[in-house]
Amino acid sequence: MQNGNAYTEGLTPFWDALHEYWRDPAAGRDAVQASLHLDSTRWQYVHGVPAGRLDRVSPDTWTLDQALLDRPGNAEIQMQLFWDYRTNLDAYPAFHAYFRRHRPPTLIVWGEHDEIFGVDGARAYLRDLPDAELHLLDAGHFALETHGPEIAALIRDFLPRALRGTGDSDHRAAASA
Numbered sequence: 527m528q529n530g531n532a533y534t535e536g537l538t539p540f541w542d543a544l545h546e547y548w549r550d551p552a553a554g555r556d557a558v559q560a561s562l563h564l565d566s567t568r569w570q571y572v573h574g575v576p577a578g579r580l581d582r583v584s585p586d587t588w589t590l591d592q593a594l595l596d597r598p599g600n601a602e603i604q605m606q607l608f609w610d611y612r613t614n615l616d617a618y619p620a621f622h623a624y625f626r627r628h629r630p631p632t633l634i635v636w637g638e639h640d641e642i643f644g645v646d647g648a649r650a651y652l653r654d655l656p657d658a659e660l661h662l663l664d665a666g667h668f669a670l671e672t673h674g675p676e677i678a679a680l681i682r683d684f685l686p687r688a689l690r691g692t693g694d695s696d697h698r699a700a701a702s703a
Contacts (some may be wrong), residue, residue, distance in 0.1 A: 535646025536647015574666025
């Protein structure tokens, strides 16, 4: 997984507006709708990216996302998705139980500067998946944009070991930059 959160520890202050929206939709609506504007969309791509890697993030990414967000009627669809996301939090304990019970081979690659799903959410997986392999990259939320080749190499290394059902213990819970 790449910055795919399943733990409340991963919810950063970015989520404060959503929590308000879930408590009181009328009061929180404007703050959540602001996240659908171009400056917020761009922020998701470039925040936390080291200066030396900013050139790897094409403006096409946020420009295309914004064009899709700006389609007629899409703002209401996004607001419904934000509203529904609260049910994910209710499902987190079931995810944790599944992880503990089945212990699937797991590669966790996370941008350590992600302010949407914080790094504490990445580390939390190790409670329920102690054999998981964790790599924290010098990246933001969309680590694939800036670290695609590195992530591909991690996947290529991990998959054969996971498919064999054996793991190289010195790779477990490793942190790489």
